[in-house]
Amino acid sequence: MTDLQMSLIGGAVVFVGAVFVYNKWQEHKARKSVERAFSSEHDDVLMRAGEAPAPVPATARQEPSFELGSGGRGGDSGDAEQRYEPVVSDTVIGADDVVAPATEQATSLVDPLIDCLIPLALENAVRGDKILPVLHTLRHVGNKPIHYIGLAVSGEWEPIAHGGVYTKLQAGVQLASRTTALNELEYSELVTRLRTVADEIGAEAEIPDMIDVMAEAKTLHRFVAGHDAQLGVNLMSNGAPWAMSTLIGALEKQGFDVRPDGRFAMPDGDGGVLFTLSTNVTLGADTTSHLTLLLDVPVVAPARDGFGSMVACARSMVARLDATIVDDSNQPLMDEALGEINGQVLEFYQEMEAADIPAGSIRALRLFS
Known part of the structure:
Protein backbone atom coordinates (compact mmCIF):
# COMPACT_ATOMS: atom_id res chain seq x y z
CA MET A 1 0.00 0.00 0.00
CA THR A 2 1.45 3.33 -1.04
CA ASP A 3 2.03 6.35 1.18
CA LEU A 4 -0.70 8.24 -0.71
CA GLN A 5 -3.25 5.54 0.03
CA MET A 6 -2.26 5.50 3.70
CA SER A 7 -2.68 9.27 3.88
CA LEU A 8 -6.12 9.11 2.27
CA ILE A 9 -7.28 6.38 4.65
CA GLY A 10 -5.98 8.34 7.66
CA GLY A 11 -7.74 11.49 6.50
CA ALA A 12 -10.99 9.61 6.03
CA VAL A 13 -10.79 8.19 9.56
CA VAL A 14 -10.21 11.67 11.04
CA PHE A 15 -13.11 13.11 9.03
CA VAL A 16 -15.52 10.35 10.11
CA GLY A 17 -14.44 10.81 13.74
CA ALA A 18 -15.00 14.57 13.56
CA VAL A 19 -18.48 14.08 12.10
CA PHE A 20 -19.33 11.60 14.86
CA VAL A 21 -18.17 13.99 17.62
CA TYR A 22 -20.04 16.91 16.06
CA ASN A 23 -23.26 14.89 15.85
CA LYS A 24 -22.93 13.81 19.47
CA TRP A 25 -22.39 17.45 20.52
CA GLN A 26 -25.47 18.58 18.57
CA GLU A 27 -27.50 15.75 20.11
CA HIS A 28 -26.37 16.77 23.63
CA LYS A 29 -27.18 20.44 22.95
CA ALA A 30 -30.63 19.59 21.66
CA ARG A 31 -31.34 17.30 24.61
CA LYS A 32 -30.38 20.01 27.13
CA SER A 33 -32.57 22.52 25.32
CA VAL A 34 -35.53 20.16 25.42
CA GLU A 35 -34.96 19.38 29.11
CA ARG A 36 -34.96 23.11 29.94
CA ALA A 37 -38.04 23.78 27.87
CA PHE A 38 -40.08 20.94 29.33
CA SER A 39 -38.76 20.76 32.88
CA SER A 40 -41.53 20.56 35.47
CA GLU A 41 -40.52 23.90 37.05
CA HIS A 42 -40.88 25.91 33.87
CA ASP A 43 -44.00 24.13 32.74
CA ASP A 44 -45.91 24.55 36.01
CA VAL A 45 -45.00 28.21 36.41
CA LEU A 46 -45.90 29.24 32.90
CA MET A 47 -49.19 27.38 33.05
CA ARG A 48 -50.09 29.33 36.17
CA ALA A 49 -48.73 32.64 34.95
CA GLY A 50 -50.34 32.58 31.51
CA GLU A 51 -48.75 33.39 28.21
CA ALA A 52 -45.68 35.58 28.36
CA PRO A 53 -45.84 38.91 26.49
CA ALA A 54 -43.97 39.52 23.27
CA PRO A 55 -40.30 40.35 23.81
CA VAL A 56 -39.41 44.02 24.21
CA PRO A 57 -37.20 45.31 21.39
CA ALA A 58 -33.60 45.81 22.44
CA THR A 59 -32.58 49.43 22.93
CA ALA A 60 -29.26 51.10 22.31
CA ARG A 61 -27.07 51.54 25.36
CA GLN A 62 -26.99 55.09 26.71
CA GLU A 63 -23.62 56.68 27.31
CA PRO A 64 -23.29 59.30 30.07
CA SER A 65 -21.55 62.56 29.22
CA PHE A 66 -21.49 65.23 31.88
CA GLU A 67 -19.87 67.91 29.70
CA LEU A 68 -17.53 68.87 32.53
CA GLY A 69 -16.00 72.28 32.29
CA SER A 70 -14.03 74.37 34.76
CA GLY A 71 -15.24 74.02 38.31
CA GLY A 72 -16.95 70.69 37.60
CA ARG A 73 -20.20 72.16 36.29
CA GLY A 74 -22.68 69.77 34.73
CA GLY A 75 -23.86 69.92 31.15
CA ASP A 76 -27.23 71.05 29.84
CA SER A 77 -30.00 69.46 31.89
CA GLY A 78 -32.41 69.19 29.00
CA ASP A 79 -29.89 67.22 26.96
CA ALA A 80 -29.13 64.93 29.90
CA GLU A 81 -32.80 64.14 30.38
CA GLN A 82 -33.17 63.32 26.70
CA ARG A 83 -30.26 60.87 26.76
CA TYR A 84 -30.79 59.13 30.07
CA GLU A 85 -34.50 58.40 30.49
CA PRO A 86 -34.66 54.76 31.63
CA VAL A 87 -36.25 52.19 29.33
CA VAL A 88 -38.65 50.04 31.33
CA SER A 89 -41.03 48.61 28.71
CA ASP A 90 -41.90 49.18 25.04
CA THR A 91 -41.83 52.92 25.64
CA VAL A 92 -39.54 55.34 27.41
CA ILE A 93 -40.89 56.58 30.74
CA GLY A 94 -41.10 60.36 30.80
CA ALA A 95 -41.36 62.75 33.73
CA ASP A 96 -45.15 63.07 33.43
CA ASP A 97 -45.88 59.34 33.20
CA VAL A 98 -47.14 57.30 36.13
CA VAL A 99 -44.57 54.66 37.04
CA ALA A 100 -45.44 51.58 39.09
CA PRO A 101 -43.52 51.18 42.39
CA ALA A 102 -41.84 47.99 41.15
CA THR A 103 -40.65 49.82 38.04
CA GLU A 104 -39.34 52.69 40.16
CA GLN A 105 -37.35 50.21 42.23
CA ALA A 106 -36.02 48.56 39.08
CA THR A 107 -34.80 51.80 37.52
CA SER A 108 -33.16 52.84 40.79
CA LEU A 109 -31.30 49.51 41.00
CA VAL A 110 -30.18 49.35 37.37
CA ASP A 111 -29.83 52.97 36.30
CA PRO A 112 -28.56 53.79 32.78
CA LEU A 113 -26.96 57.02 34.03
CA ILE A 114 -24.68 55.54 36.69
CA ASP A 115 -24.56 51.82 35.82
CA CYS A 116 -23.11 49.77 32.98
CA LEU A 117 -26.17 47.86 31.72
CA ILE A 118 -25.67 44.29 30.52
CA PRO A 119 -28.71 42.55 28.97
CA LEU A 120 -29.10 38.84 29.69
CA ALA A 121 -31.08 37.18 26.91
CA LEU A 122 -33.01 34.15 28.17
CA GLU A 123 -33.70 30.99 26.20
CA ASN A 124 -36.93 30.49 28.18
CA ALA A 125 -38.86 32.32 30.87
CA VAL A 126 -37.37 31.71 34.33
CA ARG A 127 -38.61 31.77 37.89
CA GLY A 128 -37.13 34.24 40.34
CA ASP A 129 -36.69 31.70 43.11
CA LYS A 130 -34.68 29.48 40.76
CA ILE A 131 -32.20 32.12 39.57
CA LEU A 132 -31.81 34.22 42.74
CA PRO A 133 -29.31 31.85 44.41
CA VAL A 134 -27.15 32.00 41.28
CA LEU A 135 -27.40 35.80 40.96
CA HIS A 136 -26.44 36.22 44.61
CA THR A 137 -23.04 34.70 43.85
CA LEU A 138 -22.12 37.86 41.94
CA ARG A 139 -23.07 41.00 43.85
CA HIS A 140 -19.85 43.06 43.75
CA VAL A 141 -16.67 43.59 41.78
CA GLY A 142 -14.19 45.57 43.84
CA ASN A 143 -16.35 48.03 45.76
CA LYS A 144 -18.87 48.40 42.91
CA PRO A 145 -22.31 46.88 43.54
CA ILE A 146 -24.07 44.73 40.94
CA HIS A 147 -27.87 44.64 40.73
CA TYR A 148 -30.32 42.66 38.60
CA ILE A 149 -33.80 43.36 37.29
CA GLY A 150 -36.20 41.28 35.21
CA LEU A 151 -38.95 41.87 32.68
CA ALA A 152 -41.93 40.19 34.33
CA VAL A 153 -44.70 38.44 32.45
CA SER A 154 -46.81 41.48 33.35
CA GLY A 155 -44.64 43.50 30.95
CA GLU A 156 -42.92 45.60 33.63
CA TRP A 157 -39.32 45.63 34.79
CA GLU A 158 -38.92 44.83 38.47
CA PRO A 159 -36.32 43.62 40.96
CA ILE A 160 -35.86 39.84 40.79
CA ALA A 161 -38.09 38.32 43.47
CA HIS A 162 -39.33 34.95 44.66
CA GLY A 163 -42.56 34.10 42.88
CA GLY A 164 -41.74 36.23 39.84
CA VAL A 165 -41.47 34.93 36.28
CA TYR A 166 -39.15 36.77 33.89
CA THR A 167 -38.64 36.76 30.13
CA LYS A 168 -35.61 39.10 30.08
CA LEU A 169 -32.95 40.06 32.60
CA GLN A 170 -30.58 42.98 32.97
CA ALA A 171 -27.48 43.29 35.15
CA GLY A 172 -26.08 46.64 36.14
CA VAL A 173 -22.67 47.38 37.68
CA GLN A 174 -22.10 50.83 39.16
CA LEU A 175 -19.59 52.76 37.07
CA ALA A 176 -18.08 54.81 39.89
CA SER A 177 -18.12 55.33 43.63
CA ARG A 178 -16.90 58.07 45.91
CA THR A 179 -13.41 56.57 45.88
CA THR A 180 -12.78 55.03 42.44
CA ALA A 181 -14.07 54.44 38.94
CA LEU A 182 -14.77 50.95 37.60
CA ASN A 183 -11.43 49.79 36.18
CA GLU A 184 -10.29 47.29 33.58
CA LEU A 185 -9.50 44.52 36.07
CA GLU A 186 -12.90 44.85 37.76
CA TYR A 187 -14.69 44.87 34.43
CA SER A 188 -12.78 41.82 33.20
CA GLU A 189 -13.68 39.99 36.41
CA LEU A 190 -17.31 41.00 35.97
CA VAL A 191 -17.43 39.73 32.38
CA THR A 192 -15.86 36.39 33.26
CA ARG A 193 -18.06 35.74 36.29
CA LEU A 194 -21.23 37.06 34.64
CA ARG A 195 -20.81 34.66 31.71
CA THR A 196 -20.59 31.80 34.21
CA VAL A 197 -23.77 33.04 35.92
CA ALA A 198 -25.49 33.38 32.55
CA ASP A 199 -24.61 29.81 31.60
CA GLU A 200 -26.07 28.50 34.86
CA ILE A 201 -29.43 30.24 34.35
CA GLY A 202 -29.71 29.57 30.61
CA ALA A 203 -28.97 33.12 29.44
CA GLU A 204 -26.53 34.87 27.12
CA ALA A 205 -24.83 38.08 28.28
CA GLU A 206 -24.54 40.93 25.75
CA ILE A 207 -21.25 42.45 26.93
CA PRO A 208 -20.59 46.14 26.11
CA ASP A 209 -17.20 47.15 24.75
CA MET A 210 -14.65 47.69 27.51
CA ILE A 211 -13.23 50.89 25.98
CA ASP A 212 -16.64 52.57 25.99
CA VAL A 213 -17.41 51.41 29.53
CA MET A 214 -14.07 52.65 30.88
CA ALA A 215 -14.61 56.06 29.26
CA GLU A 216 -18.05 56.36 30.88
CA ALA A 217 -16.71 55.26 34.26
CA LYS A 218 -13.92 57.85 34.23
CA THR A 219 -16.31 60.61 33.18
CA LEU A 220 -18.73 59.76 35.95
CA HIS A 221 -15.96 59.56 38.54
CA ARG A 222 -14.68 63.00 37.53
CA PHE A 223 -18.15 64.35 38.23
CA VAL A 224 -18.34 62.58 41.60
CA ALA A 225 -14.87 63.77 42.63
CA GLY A 226 -15.73 67.32 41.61
CA HIS A 227 -18.91 67.31 43.71
CA ASP A 228 -17.70 65.44 46.79
CA ALA A 229 -18.29 68.42 49.06
Whole structure:
Protein backbone atom coordinates (compact mmCIF):
# COMPACT_ATOMS: atom_id res chain seq x y z
CA MET A 1 0.00 0.00 0.00
CA THR A 2 1.45 3.33 -1.04
CA ASP A 3 2.03 6.35 1.18
CA LEU A 4 -0.70 8.24 -0.71
CA GLN A 5 -3.25 5.54 0.03
CA MET A 6 -2.26 5.50 3.70
CA SER A 7 -2.68 9.27 3.88
CA LEU A 8 -6.12 9.11 2.27
CA ILE A 9 -7.28 6.38 4.65
CA GLY A 10 -5.98 8.34 7.66
CA GLY A 11 -7.74 11.49 6.50
CA ALA A 12 -10.99 9.61 6.03
CA VAL A 13 -10.79 8.19 9.56
CA VAL A 14 -10.21 11.67 11.04
CA PHE A 15 -13.11 13.11 9.03
CA VAL A 16 -15.52 10.35 10.11
CA GLY A 17 -14.44 10.81 13.74
CA ALA A 18 -15.00 14.57 13.56
CA VAL A 19 -18.48 14.08 12.10
CA PHE A 20 -19.33 11.60 14.86
CA VAL A 21 -18.17 13.99 17.62
CA TYR A 22 -20.04 16.91 16.06
CA ASN A 23 -23.26 14.89 15.85
CA LYS A 24 -22.93 13.81 19.47
CA TRP A 25 -22.39 17.45 20.52
CA GLN A 26 -25.47 18.58 18.57
CA GLU A 27 -27.50 15.75 20.11
CA HIS A 28 -26.37 16.77 23.63
CA LYS A 29 -27.18 20.44 22.95
CA ALA A 30 -30.63 19.59 21.66
CA ARG A 31 -31.34 17.30 24.61
CA LYS A 32 -30.38 20.01 27.13
CA SER A 33 -32.57 22.52 25.32
CA VAL A 34 -35.53 20.16 25.42
CA GLU A 35 -34.96 19.38 29.11
CA ARG A 36 -34.96 23.11 29.94
CA ALA A 37 -38.04 23.78 27.87
CA PHE A 38 -40.08 20.94 29.33
CA SER A 39 -38.76 20.76 32.88
CA SER A 40 -41.53 20.56 35.47
CA GLU A 41 -40.52 23.90 37.05
CA HIS A 42 -40.88 25.91 33.87
CA ASP A 43 -44.00 24.13 32.74
CA ASP A 44 -45.91 24.55 36.01
CA VAL A 45 -45.00 28.21 36.41
CA LEU A 46 -45.90 29.24 32.90
CA MET A 47 -49.19 27.38 33.05
CA ARG A 48 -50.09 29.33 36.17
CA ALA A 49 -48.73 32.64 34.95
CA GLY A 50 -50.34 32.58 31.51
CA GLU A 51 -48.75 33.39 28.21
CA ALA A 52 -45.68 35.58 28.36
CA PRO A 53 -45.84 38.91 26.49
CA ALA A 54 -43.97 39.52 23.27
CA PRO A 55 -40.30 40.35 23.81
CA VAL A 56 -39.41 44.02 24.21
CA PRO A 57 -37.20 45.31 21.39
CA ALA A 58 -33.60 45.81 22.44
CA THR A 59 -32.58 49.43 22.93
CA ALA A 60 -29.26 51.10 22.31
CA ARG A 61 -27.07 51.54 25.36
CA GLN A 62 -26.99 55.09 26.71
CA GLU A 63 -23.62 56.68 27.31
CA PRO A 64 -23.29 59.30 30.07
CA SER A 65 -21.55 62.56 29.22
CA PHE A 66 -21.49 65.23 31.88
CA GLU A 67 -19.87 67.91 29.70
CA LEU A 68 -17.53 68.87 32.53
CA GLY A 69 -16.00 72.28 32.29
CA SER A 70 -14.03 74.37 34.76
CA GLY A 71 -15.24 74.02 38.31
CA GLY A 72 -16.95 70.69 37.60
CA ARG A 73 -20.20 72.16 36.29
CA GLY A 74 -22.68 69.77 34.73
CA GLY A 75 -23.86 69.92 31.15
CA ASP A 76 -27.23 71.05 29.84
CA SER A 77 -30.00 69.46 31.89
CA GLY A 78 -32.41 69.19 29.00
CA ASP A 79 -29.89 67.22 26.96
CA ALA A 80 -29.13 64.93 29.90
CA GLU A 81 -32.80 64.14 30.38
CA GLN A 82 -33.17 63.32 26.70
CA ARG A 83 -30.26 60.87 26.76
CA TYR A 84 -30.79 59.13 30.07
CA GLU A 85 -34.50 58.40 30.49
CA PRO A 86 -34.66 54.76 31.63
CA VAL A 87 -36.25 52.19 29.33
CA VAL A 88 -38.65 50.04 31.33
CA SER A 89 -41.03 48.61 28.71
CA ASP A 90 -41.90 49.18 25.04
CA THR A 91 -41.83 52.92 25.64
CA VAL A 92 -39.54 55.34 27.41
CA ILE A 93 -40.89 56.58 30.74
CA GLY A 94 -41.10 60.36 30.80
CA ALA A 95 -41.36 62.75 33.73
CA ASP A 96 -45.15 63.07 33.43
CA ASP A 97 -45.88 59.34 33.20
CA VAL A 98 -47.14 57.30 36.13
CA VAL A 99 -44.57 54.66 37.04
CA ALA A 100 -45.44 51.58 39.09
CA PRO A 101 -43.52 51.18 42.39
CA ALA A 102 -41.84 47.99 41.15
CA THR A 103 -40.65 49.82 38.04
CA GLU A 104 -39.34 52.69 40.16
CA GLN A 105 -37.35 50.21 42.23
CA ALA A 106 -36.02 48.56 39.08
CA THR A 107 -34.80 51.80 37.52
CA SER A 108 -33.16 52.84 40.79
CA LEU A 109 -31.30 49.51 41.00
CA VAL A 110 -30.18 49.35 37.37
CA ASP A 111 -29.83 52.97 36.30
CA PRO A 112 -28.56 53.79 32.78
CA LEU A 113 -26.96 57.02 34.03
CA ILE A 114 -24.68 55.54 36.69
CA ASP A 115 -24.56 51.82 35.82
CA CYS A 116 -23.11 49.77 32.98
CA LEU A 117 -26.17 47.86 31.72
CA ILE A 118 -25.67 44.29 30.52
CA PRO A 119 -28.71 42.55 28.97
CA LEU A 120 -29.10 38.84 29.69
CA ALA A 121 -31.08 37.18 26.91
CA LEU A 122 -33.01 34.15 28.17
CA GLU A 123 -33.70 30.99 26.20
CA ASN A 124 -36.93 30.49 28.18
CA ALA A 125 -38.86 32.32 30.87
CA VAL A 126 -37.37 31.71 34.33
CA ARG A 127 -38.61 31.77 37.89
CA GLY A 128 -37.13 34.24 40.34
CA ASP A 129 -36.69 31.70 43.11
CA LYS A 130 -34.68 29.48 40.76
CA ILE A 131 -32.20 32.12 39.57
CA LEU A 132 -31.81 34.22 42.74
CA PRO A 133 -29.31 31.85 44.41
CA VAL A 134 -27.15 32.00 41.28
CA LEU A 135 -27.40 35.80 40.96
CA HIS A 136 -26.44 36.22 44.61
CA THR A 137 -23.04 34.70 43.85
CA LEU A 138 -22.12 37.86 41.94
CA ARG A 139 -23.07 41.00 43.85
CA HIS A 140 -19.85 43.06 43.75
CA VAL A 141 -16.67 43.59 41.78
CA GLY A 142 -14.19 45.57 43.84
CA ASN A 143 -16.35 48.03 45.76
CA LYS A 144 -18.87 48.40 42.91
CA PRO A 145 -22.31 46.88 43.54
CA ILE A 146 -24.07 44.73 40.94
CA HIS A 147 -27.87 44.64 40.73
CA TYR A 148 -30.32 42.66 38.60
CA ILE A 149 -33.80 43.36 37.29
CA GLY A 150 -36.20 41.28 35.21
CA LEU A 151 -38.95 41.87 32.68
CA ALA A 152 -41.93 40.19 34.33
CA VAL A 153 -44.70 38.44 32.45
CA SER A 154 -46.81 41.48 33.35
CA GLY A 155 -44.64 43.50 30.95
CA GLU A 156 -42.92 45.60 33.63
CA TRP A 157 -39.32 45.63 34.79
CA GLU A 158 -38.92 44.83 38.47
CA PRO A 159 -36.32 43.62 40.96
CA ILE A 160 -35.86 39.84 40.79
CA ALA A 161 -38.09 38.32 43.47
CA HIS A 162 -39.33 34.95 44.66
CA GLY A 163 -42.56 34.10 42.88
CA GLY A 164 -41.74 36.23 39.84
CA VAL A 165 -41.47 34.93 36.28
CA TYR A 166 -39.15 36.77 33.89
CA THR A 167 -38.64 36.76 30.13
CA LYS A 168 -35.61 39.10 30.08
CA LEU A 169 -32.95 40.06 32.60
CA GLN A 170 -30.58 42.98 32.97
CA ALA A 171 -27.48 43.29 35.15
CA GLY A 172 -26.08 46.64 36.14
CA VAL A 173 -22.67 47.38 37.68
CA GLN A 174 -22.10 50.83 39.16
CA LEU A 175 -19.59 52.76 37.07
CA ALA A 176 -18.08 54.81 39.89
CA SER A 177 -18.12 55.33 43.63
CA ARG A 178 -16.90 58.07 45.91
CA THR A 179 -13.41 56.57 45.88
CA THR A 180 -12.78 55.03 42.44
CA ALA A 181 -14.07 54.44 38.94
CA LEU A 182 -14.77 50.95 37.60
CA ASN A 183 -11.43 49.79 36.18
CA GLU A 184 -10.29 47.29 33.58
CA LEU A 185 -9.50 44.52 36.07
CA GLU A 186 -12.90 44.85 37.76
CA TYR A 187 -14.69 44.87 34.43
CA SER A 188 -12.78 41.82 33.20
CA GLU A 189 -13.68 39.99 36.41
CA LEU A 190 -17.31 41.00 35.97
CA VAL A 191 -17.43 39.73 32.38
CA THR A 192 -15.86 36.39 33.26
CA ARG A 193 -18.06 35.74 36.29
CA LEU A 194 -21.23 37.06 34.64
CA ARG A 195 -20.81 34.66 31.71
CA THR A 196 -20.59 31.80 34.21
CA VAL A 197 -23.77 33.04 35.92
CA ALA A 198 -25.49 33.38 32.55
CA ASP A 199 -24.61 29.81 31.60
CA GLU A 200 -26.07 28.50 34.86
CA ILE A 201 -29.43 30.24 34.35
CA GLY A 202 -29.71 29.57 30.61
CA ALA A 203 -28.97 33.12 29.44
CA GLU A 204 -26.53 34.87 27.12
CA ALA A 205 -24.83 38.08 28.28
CA GLU A 206 -24.54 40.93 25.75
CA ILE A 207 -21.25 42.45 26.93
CA PRO A 208 -20.59 46.14 26.11
CA ASP A 209 -17.20 47.15 24.75
CA MET A 210 -14.65 47.69 27.51
CA ILE A 211 -13.23 50.89 25.98
CA ASP A 212 -16.64 52.57 25.99
CA VAL A 213 -17.41 51.41 29.53
CA MET A 214 -14.07 52.65 30.88
CA ALA A 215 -14.61 56.06 29.26
CA GLU A 216 -18.05 56.36 30.88
CA ALA A 217 -16.71 55.26 34.26
CA LYS A 218 -13.92 57.85 34.23
CA THR A 219 -16.31 60.61 33.18
CA LEU A 220 -18.73 59.76 35.95
CA HIS A 221 -15.96 59.56 38.54
CA ARG A 222 -14.68 63.00 37.53
CA PHE A 223 -18.15 64.35 38.23
CA VAL A 224 -18.34 62.58 41.60
CA ALA A 225 -14.87 63.77 42.63
CA GLY A 226 -15.73 67.32 41.61
CA HIS A 227 -18.91 67.31 43.71
CA ASP A 228 -17.70 65.44 46.79
CA ALA A 229 -18.29 68.42 49.06
CA GLN A 230 -18.43 68.45 52.84
CA LEU A 231 -18.99 71.66 54.80
CA GLY A 232 -17.95 72.09 58.41
CA VAL A 233 -18.95 74.62 61.06
CA ASN A 234 -16.91 74.63 64.25
CA LEU A 235 -17.78 75.60 67.82
CA MET A 236 -14.95 76.69 70.13
CA SER A 237 -15.37 77.04 73.85
CA ASN A 238 -15.07 80.60 75.15
CA GLY A 239 -13.76 79.35 78.49
CA ALA A 240 -12.72 76.05 80.00
CA PRO A 241 -13.09 72.84 77.96
CA TRP A 242 -16.45 71.11 78.18
CA ALA A 243 -16.70 68.01 80.35
CA MET A 244 -17.73 65.11 78.12
CA SER A 245 -20.26 63.80 80.64
CA THR A 246 -22.07 67.15 80.62
CA LEU A 247 -21.60 67.74 76.89
CA ILE A 248 -23.19 64.44 75.84
CA GLY A 249 -26.36 65.29 77.74
CA ALA A 250 -26.49 68.75 76.15
CA LEU A 251 -26.07 67.30 72.65
CA GLU A 252 -28.82 64.74 73.22
CA LYS A 253 -31.14 67.55 74.34
CA GLN A 254 -30.21 69.38 71.14
CA GLY A 255 -31.58 66.39 69.19
CA PHE A 256 -28.41 64.46 68.31
CA ASP A 257 -28.27 60.66 68.29
CA VAL A 258 -25.10 59.05 69.65
CA ARG A 259 -23.15 56.78 67.28
CA PRO A 260 -20.85 53.92 68.33
CA ASP A 261 -17.84 55.71 66.78
CA GLY A 262 -18.31 58.70 69.08
CA ARG A 263 -19.95 60.91 66.49
CA PHE A 264 -23.37 62.40 66.87
CA ALA A 265 -25.95 62.43 64.08
CA MET A 266 -28.84 64.86 63.63
CA PRO A 267 -31.79 62.86 62.23
CA ASP A 268 -33.62 64.24 59.22
CA GLY A 269 -36.98 62.89 60.40
CA ASP A 270 -37.21 60.16 57.75
CA GLY A 271 -34.60 57.73 58.98
CA GLY A 272 -31.65 59.55 57.40
CA VAL A 273 -28.98 61.93 58.68
CA LEU A 274 -29.09 65.70 58.18
CA PHE A 275 -25.60 66.43 59.48
CA THR A 276 -23.16 65.03 62.03
CA LEU A 277 -21.09 66.34 64.93
CA SER A 278 -17.63 65.30 66.08
CA THR A 279 -16.14 66.05 69.48
CA ASN A 280 -12.64 65.88 67.91
CA VAL A 281 -11.33 63.72 70.75
CA THR A 282 -11.02 60.00 71.39
CA LEU A 283 -13.82 58.04 73.03
CA GLY A 284 -11.98 57.90 76.36
CA ALA A 285 -11.32 61.66 76.61
CA ASP A 286 -12.75 63.56 79.59
CA THR A 287 -13.02 66.99 77.96
CA THR A 288 -13.06 68.82 74.64
CA SER A 289 -12.98 72.47 73.68
CA HIS A 290 -13.77 72.09 69.99
CA LEU A 291 -16.81 70.65 68.20
CA THR A 292 -17.30 70.23 64.43
CA LEU A 293 -20.68 70.07 62.70
CA LEU A 294 -20.34 68.47 59.27
CA LEU A 295 -22.75 68.48 56.31
CA ASP A 296 -22.26 65.89 53.54
CA VAL A 297 -23.69 68.18 50.86
CA PRO A 298 -24.43 65.81 47.93
CA VAL A 299 -26.42 63.33 50.05
CA VAL A 300 -28.83 65.86 51.59
CA ALA A 301 -31.73 67.07 49.44
CA PRO A 302 -31.99 70.86 48.95
CA ALA A 303 -35.53 70.84 50.37
CA ARG A 304 -34.12 69.85 53.77
CA ASP A 305 -31.89 72.97 53.88
CA GLY A 306 -29.07 71.02 55.48
CA PHE A 307 -26.68 73.97 55.68
CA GLY A 308 -29.31 76.33 57.11
CA SER A 309 -30.33 73.71 59.68
CA MET A 310 -26.71 73.10 60.65
CA VAL A 311 -26.03 76.82 61.14
CA ALA A 312 -29.25 77.22 63.14
CA CYS A 313 -28.17 74.33 65.36
CA ALA A 314 -24.72 75.89 65.85
CA ARG A 315 -26.26 79.23 66.82
CA SER A 316 -28.52 77.51 69.33
CA MET A 317 -25.54 75.75 70.89
CA VAL A 318 -23.54 79.00 71.14
CA ALA A 319 -25.76 80.22 73.94
CA ARG A 320 -26.15 76.82 75.57
CA LEU A 321 -22.43 76.01 75.66
CA ASP A 322 -20.89 79.51 75.79
CA ALA A 323 -19.12 79.03 72.47
CA THR A 324 -18.15 80.87 69.29
CA ILE A 325 -18.76 79.73 65.69
CA VAL A 326 -15.36 79.59 63.98
CA ASP A 327 -13.81 78.37 60.73
CA ASP A 328 -11.05 75.76 60.42
CA SER A 329 -8.48 78.40 61.41
CA ASN A 330 -10.47 79.23 64.57
CA GLN A 331 -11.44 82.62 63.17
CA PRO A 332 -15.01 83.76 63.98
CA LEU A 333 -17.52 83.11 61.19
CA MET A 334 -19.72 86.16 60.76
CA ASP A 335 -23.27 86.11 59.37
CA GLU A 336 -22.03 87.62 56.08
CA ALA A 337 -19.56 84.78 55.53
CA LEU A 338 -22.20 82.19 56.39
CA GLY A 339 -24.55 83.82 53.87
CA GLU A 340 -21.91 83.59 51.15
CA ILE A 341 -21.37 79.91 51.88
CA ASN A 342 -25.11 79.32 51.70
CA GLY A 343 -25.14 80.90 48.23
CA GLN A 344 -22.36 78.54 47.13
CA VAL A 345 -24.37 75.59 48.43
CA LEU A 346 -27.35 76.65 46.32
CA GLU A 347 -25.12 76.86 43.21
CA PHE A 348 -23.79 73.41 44.03
CA TYR A 349 -27.34 72.03 44.14
CA GLN A 350 -28.07 73.61 40.76
CA GLU A 351 -25.02 71.90 39.24
CA MET A 352 -26.08 68.51 40.52
CA GLU A 353 -29.63 69.07 39.27
CA ALA A 354 -28.29 70.04 35.84
CA ALA A 355 -26.32 66.77 35.69
CA ASP A 356 -29.54 64.85 36.50
CA ILE A 357 -28.06 63.69 39.81
CA PRO A 358 -29.96 65.82 42.34
CA ALA A 359 -28.47 66.03 45.82
CA GLY A 360 -30.16 63.58 48.17
CA SER A 361 -31.61 61.50 45.30
CA ILE A 362 -31.17 57.74 45.05
CA ARG A 363 -28.54 58.29 42.37
CA ALA A 364 -26.59 60.67 44.62
CA LEU A 365 -26.88 58.36 47.62
CA ARG A 366 -25.51 55.47 45.56
CA LEU A 367 -22.61 57.47 44.14
CA PHE A 368 -21.63 59.25 47.37
CA SER A 369 -22.15 56.39 49.83
